[in-house]
Amino acid sequence: MSVLVEEISMADLGRLLQERYEQAAENVRLEAQVRSELTAGQFGPGDVADAGSLASESAQQELVSAALQEQLDRLDAALRRWEDGTLGTCESCDSQIPAGRLEIMPWATHCVPCQRTQSGRH
Ligand SMILES: [Zn+2]
Numbered sequence: 457m458s459v460l461v462e463e464i465s466m467a468d469l470g471r472l473l474q475e476r477y478e479q480a481a482e483n484v485r486l487e488a489q490v491r492s493e494l495t496a497g498q499f500g501p502g503d504v505a506d507a508g509s510l511a512s513e514s515a516q517q518e519l520v521s522a523a524l525q526e527q528l529d530r531l532d533a534a535l536r537r538w539e540d541g542t543l544g545t546c547e548s549c550d551s552q553i554p555a556g557r558l559e560i561m562p563w564a565t566h567c568v569p570c571q572r573t574q575s576g577r578h
Pocket residue numbers: 546547548549550551566567568569570571
């Protein structure tokens with residue numbers, strides 16, 4: 457299938473979201489596993505010199521974990537919106553968010569112009 461799909465149907469989008477959600481959930485699971493292994497090592501007998509690098513490693517892991525969790529939350533919220541039938545509607549101007557944008561960013565709650573206005577405010 458080498459056809460360039462310009463329009464993705466809402467059903468396709470839902471399936472895509474479901475897949476990404478499952479993938480994200482799996483990533484969170486795997487990451488938690490890695491983290492518990494790291495933590496287990498951290499509390500083992502080691503010299504104090506290593507404590508600093510372990511701590512920064514753990515802080516880095518914390519960031520990864522937070523990012524993965526955020527991704528999962530976003531996908532979860534997008535799935536709910538999809539079930540509600542509100543996915544793809546801009547929350548600011550009620551216009552339809554282009555399917556292409558939703559395919560890349562299914563959790564998008566604003567169309568591109570509104571998103572720009574929003575981030576301009578920060
Ligand atoms: Zn808008």
